[in-house]
Amino acid sequence: MSLNRKLATRLLVYGIAIGFALLSAFPFFWMVITAFKANRDLYNPTNNPFLFNEPPTLDHIRLLFFNTPYVRWLGNTSLVGIIVVLITVVLAVPAGYSLARLIGRWGERLAIMIFLAYLIPPTLLFIPLSRVISLLGLQDSLWSLVLVYPSFTVPFCTWLMMGFFKSIPLELEDAALVDGCSRLGALVRIIFPISISGILTTVIFAFTLSTQEFVYALTFISSSAHKTISVGVPTDLIRGDVFYWGSLMAAALLPSVFIALIYNAFLDRFIAGITGGALK
């Protein structure tokens, strides 16, 4: 390839990548601008919206944190997330190991069935589940989410853990077994300790999946005090017809960036989980 063509290719690659990055990130950039803009500036259509025509303000942030249940929603979301993570780890880690090593021929088929359960969308089941929740007396309670969220985190994380366990060399367990460990002993003493990074992936994805969830939370939770951020922000920060855009954007920005950062760090494992054998 001539130097000129190389340069042209390089420019094209940069152009495409930067163009898409701008498109992807623009709403978040816009949230930042809006969150710090004084109302008088925000609601003046003749102003250039990209500039701070008035000095930036912390009013929206203050309103969000001190005059709305936002902090409470953050707390609710974290609480649900943490308990869901615990349930998911307890159920999915042993299940993943079992599918990878113990079940044998059936493992493969069962694993795919379990993975397909991850594809069952909340919008297919939210109506019957809303009745189950009210039968259990859990309507408008965070426990309804704690109960239901593992139905999609467990299949996904079982699949991830199965892939992870398959990547551990068999010799390691065999050595332990030969040394007189029982299978369970080998698991607890050898396998689980070296699987910490795999389990951490499960923790991250169970947490992000439960934070992103919208439909179940919208259906089961009605009072403001029990909402999660995903539902509280789009439904409760709008009073009648009045949108508190500055506060809304700040409210949307914080969790989005937080989740995107942890997500990004574990992206490769997510991809490996999703694509699995289609790459081989």
Next chain:
Amino acid sequence: MEAVAPKPQVRRFDFRHVVDSERLLGILMLAPAVLFVFLLTGVPFFYAIYLSLNTTIAGRFDYSFVGLQNYIDILQSSLFRRSLANTFIFTIISQVLVLVLAKILALALANQFRGRNLLRFLILLPWAAPIALSTIGWKWMFDSQYSVVNWLLRALHIIGPYDFPQWLGEPHLAMAAVIFVHVWRMLPFATVILLAGMTSIPQDVMDAAAVDGANFWTRLVHILIPLMLPIMSVALLFGVVFTFTDMGVVYVLTRGGPPVNATHVLASWAFQIGIISNDLGQGAAISLFLFPVLLIASIFMLRLASRTDVGV
């Protein structure tokens, strides 16, 4: 003990013993997860079918069996047919756009260049952020008076200085807005999957083709795309399932309007009927219209999995 007995026999005996107890251990370790997931997906699914054959409202637990009446009522409703059509329109248009754009973006990102990690992070944002929150951002950007999108279009002289397109106030523009947000959201996901598929293609295959004189387009059409077909189907199947069954974008962006029901999709219409209007039977019946598409997607996944012999 091992030193005395003939080796093969000992091994065989040990092996069988281990397998038996291992299978038991395996079942014990797997059962809680399978049971939990089945109770929360399989059981509600059959309950949804039962609900759809009855008339029953939220808060009361009496059922009256009506057979297929709910389905007949639904199919006769023009509002339902509109939301069914919308669901297909949103899914098909957005997924075609996503596949084409993701392919372009993945081809670009497959190159090594400075700042690639930062760009990858920025491109990933729409997929990682909770959809209900990022859609709120779009709702503000499509605002009737203070839309930054309109401001930009005016500044670039694409529209006149006094034009204020009502993105969320006019049916066709609202449809376009919903599709746009779906594309924006699914693009990163499809891109990273395609990217993973691309890097798994052995470089020497590409190099050999290049040496043989194949240009970029020949390589793309004859090598890259055929080799990537399985991974592209994975991206497409996930995209279809996630878009077809989504209600977050429509619910937050337009609430099904404007003015009424212009942008409703199956899922948001089921929510409207089943939860807001309390008609659980009809709501469940509407939701169940999502099932055939899910079933087809699952069958494709299974076929894909069996062809590639390892997994999905």
